[in-house]
Amino acid sequence: MSWGRVLTFDDPFPYQSAFRAADMELFPTAKGEFRAEVTQVELNQLWMARFHEKLPRIQTGVIKRGRKAFGFLTKANQPELYSCGRPLSPGEIHVNNFEVTHHKSGGDFSSATVSLPREELAAASVAIVGREFPDTSARQFIRPNPRLMERLLALHEMVGQMAKTTPDLFAAAEVVRALEQQLVYTLVKCLTEGTVSTTTTGTLRHDLIVARFEEFLEANPNTPLYLTEVCAAIGTAERTLRIACEEHVGMGPIRYLHLRRMHLVRRALLRADSSTTVTRIATDHGFWELGRFSVAYRQLFGEVPSVTLKR
Known part of the structure; x- marks a missing residue:
């Protein structure tokens, strides 16, 4: 069954469980009141989340086996988020391929994730662009066409807003199917029609x-x-x-x-x-x-x- 919800946290330890596509540990690096909000949505196969955190922190963990996870920023003017030592820029998508991943951020920042089962992503990629998205072990950052990235950001925000204001809509099978199709299509186009940079x-x-x-x-x-x-x-x-x-x-x-x-x-x-x-x-x-x-x-x-x- 599909669903959407909004959770708030004042402690980093229970907040770690909010990263559903990964097993994470989170260590704030500065004194202050910990505050985090996460919007979670589970459609048929696609999971998505939107995060906002107040304190600077280090996050480390592994992506759950069988899923492919992608992360990106939702705001342009905010503290930098470093992914495995590399800054993630607005308009980029980080492909989480490595089993162990590290993220370091300043306080008061917002980010988002999308994840799919690997076989679902492969099948969708073949159907949409005629080839599978490469399942490489190299860590990748992809900069999609700005128009496509704007579309992904807008869709992600819209679905997140539904989870906040009208979560009952996720009980409607046709609504869920339409949302998932749009998100998967836009994600695949972003991943396959963008500029790829890999690690040295x-x-x-x-x-x-x-x-x-x-x-x-x-x-x-x-x-x-x-x-x-x-x-x-x-x-x-x-x-x-x-x-x-x-x-x-x-x-x-x-x-x-x-x-x-x-x-x-x-x-x-x-x-x-x-x-x-x-x-x-x-x-x-x-x-x-x-x-x-x-x-x-x-x-x-x-x-x-x-x-x-x-x-």
Whole structure:
């Protein structure tokens, strides 16, 4: 059954589940109240979403197997969004091919996604333009004809507005079918009639390094990690890892490890029962100097750890 809905969030952890075509983790990089709104629409095969976020953040994750996902900006004048180290410009579409992807943004920005099952995209492409959209492993950015991109943006906005104001219309099969046909047609034309830019060999190498880095972090979620052992585990020199991390997440690996651990601590504090202490959770995540930890925690989240635990 097709549907549309609007969700609001004041915490990054539940917000992560709003990325339905991907498994994502999200780490705000500045202090402030987290606010996000997402408009979700599921048609027959096509999923789409519209996002607006207030805080700068790093987002990392993987696209769900079997689907092809595409992202683009919905506003021209806003903070830059970097996708795997490359700025995504207004009027461009990012083709999410890599299993591990990173997005870095400033605060107060808006973006959108569209995703289809791979076989549905292939069949639609053959029907519309006579050939399949290439399923390459290289990360791609496509700049469609401006007229086509404007049409995609307008359709996406219109369907998103329906989810906000008249969600009952998604119960009408013919309405859903017409909307999906228009969106798929316009998306395929944008993808196949645009200028394609692909990543260089050096960039691909850095993509793989950061992917191995993230896989190692995922395999050791609650273990204090140190740079020397990380580099040894993923087979990369410290300097190379530092350059790759700067490209993808806008900071070096030590700072990224610290940021990630701080957010994992906050998640643990919010989920803890009444018998758990701040000291236990902090030391479990490798923070031994509790005074410095408390100061850094307050600087990032605007409250001391004990307040988070009580909540």
